[in-house]
Amino acid sequence: MASGAPEQSSQMAEETPSFLDEFLRDFPAPLSAESPLPWKIPGTVLSQEEVEGELAELAVSFLSSRSCSLCESRRQRGVVSEGSRDKAPQAARLRAAQVHCLGPGGWKSEMRVSAGNVLRQRPSGRICSRPSSWLLVSSSPSCALAWRHTTPIWLSLPHGVFPRVCLHVASLPVFLGILFLNAPPPLAASLAHEAVAQLLQTDLSEFRKLPGQEEEDSEEVEEEKAPVTLLDAKGLALSFFNQLWDVCSQWQKQVPSTARAPQRQWLVSIHAIRNTRRRMEDRHVCLPAFNQLFGLSDPVDRAYFAVFDGHGGVDAARYAAVHVHANAARQPELPTRPEGALREAFRRTDEMFLWKAKRERLQSGTTGVCALITGKTLHIAWLGDSQVVLVQQGQVVKMMEPHKPERQDEKERIEALGGFVSYMDCWRVNGTLAVSRAIGDVFQKPYVSGEADVASRELTGSEDYLLLACDGFFDVVSHQEVAGLVQSHLARQRGSELHVAEELVAAARERGSRDNITVMVVFLRDPQDLLEGWAQGAGESQADRRSQDLPSALSEPENNTPWRS
Structure with missing residues (x-):
């Protein structure tokens, strides 16, 4: 469905600084060689031709789903507790575009939020006959406590992934912090491209696997003399994360105009x-x-x-x-x-x-x-x-x-x-x-x-x-x-x-x-x-x-x- 590009660009402009701030708050410095990677490595080796696709997938998936992995560490610190979660893998794709509050009678109200402020409120779905009972977004922690005790929260992704998740938070700022953990899709794609492009311009020979290193006992590989150059996936993934960190750090100061939102919303x-x-x-x-x-x-x-x-x-x-x-x-x-x-x-x-x-x-x-x-x-x-x-x-x-x-x-x-x-x-x-x-x-x-x-x-x-x-x-x-x-x-x-x-x-x-x-x-x-x-x-x-x-x-x-x- 086509919709106005200016509205989407404005929405992305609002969310981009919040996401980059959250990212650099969670990762204040590049990772060391001993640091655990924040994503799953795609195997032990990658061919040179596989690098662009695999690293782009790593970055986009990670940037678009940080709430799942980081909410876990925050829960362990007692900041967030989780209620029922439905379709956990898809819940990873939530972002801070819309909040749907589901009330006792099955009615919903939709509110657009950004940095803790209500931008607009309008009814959607089945409307409750008692509007006064709607749960409103505000900067007051009491509203978050009301959610905590009475209602699940529906979050929706504009591009069509609509998972259901029930989060119980101690305060509204914490709730909004969780929302802004995930990058808007155009930003995630732009960051991934820039990080991959910069990494591919560097010398990757340090990650090259010597012949036989990856599968010493593989008779079939011996027969064919592998027609591709193989690179160490773990070392490459670590270097790529640090490249991504550099790009986020640069873009926190100034996001390039090329990282624009798509002309069409789907x-x-x-x-x-x-x-x-x-x-x-x-x-x-x-x-x-x-x-x-x-x-x-x-x-x-x-x-x-x-x-x-x-x-x-x-x-x-x-x-x-x-x-x-x-x-x-x-x-x-x-x-x-x-x-x-x-x-x-x-x-x-x-x-x-x-x-x-x-x-x-x-x-x-x-x-x-x-x-x-x-x-x-x-x-x-x-x-x-x-x-x-x-x-x-x-x-x-x-x-x-x-x-x-x-x-x-x-x-x-x-x-x-x-x-x-x-x-x-x-x-x-x-x-x-x-x-x-x-x-x-x-x-x-x-x-x-x-x-x-x-x-x-x-x-x-x-x-x-x-x-x-x-x-x-x-x-x-x-x-x-x-x-x-x-x-x-x-x-x-x-x-x-x-x-x-x-x-x-x-x-x-x-x-x-x-x-x-x-x-x-x-x-x-x-x-x-x-x-x-x-x-x-x-x-x-x-x-x-x-x-x-x-x-x-x-x-x-x-x-x-x-x-x-």
């Missing part, structure tokens, strides 16, 4: 569950600050969204979630042929992960689907059976065909390479994998291809939203049903998009999905506007639906508008 609803599986192997990426993360200064606004569905372990899905967009940003053709850049990014990520899999004896793979919105054009790329659909004026637009072994062209490709497709509860490549294209799956190459398909479409402004999801969703929910499910949710919630992805995941689970399920809904128009538009045209369409007895009459028809691919 509403994105995301929900992911492990379901009945032993492990959660899905990963997703929501990156509205694509330009800031990679230092792109042209006037084209870019946002990137992706879902990756791993199998045989989470390594390939995690790797793709870190490196596909980083590889796309490095492609010279990104400004002129973004779809070509995405295709090459998938191919290159697959190649990089295969080297890693051979070094570390990994066998996992991942399907994936991504959407890159550049200005007024939508570009998609996909491997395997993760899918994306576009809904335009309530109609589902078919954009892609998933890669499955039973597709005639995929079957012919596999057989031409000497493989086979057989039926074992479903169609499988060489009797094993139920997808014909994926990143990884080192022992099924080349039959399981790492070549992505791509498509592009000009956006006219009449598009409602994108939905990206893994097969745990699409195996039980058809494309035609998506629009009806989303519309019914928005109607019940009066245009609130907060939990639409959660409701879609619940629908898939109720229909028997036992797989990991990830759903991401990227709104291209304001959900409230969508609801009003649907209401205006509801009379005639509802009459048509009631006149039909077939169940399919409840579904929105598919629009096979051609795509440029």
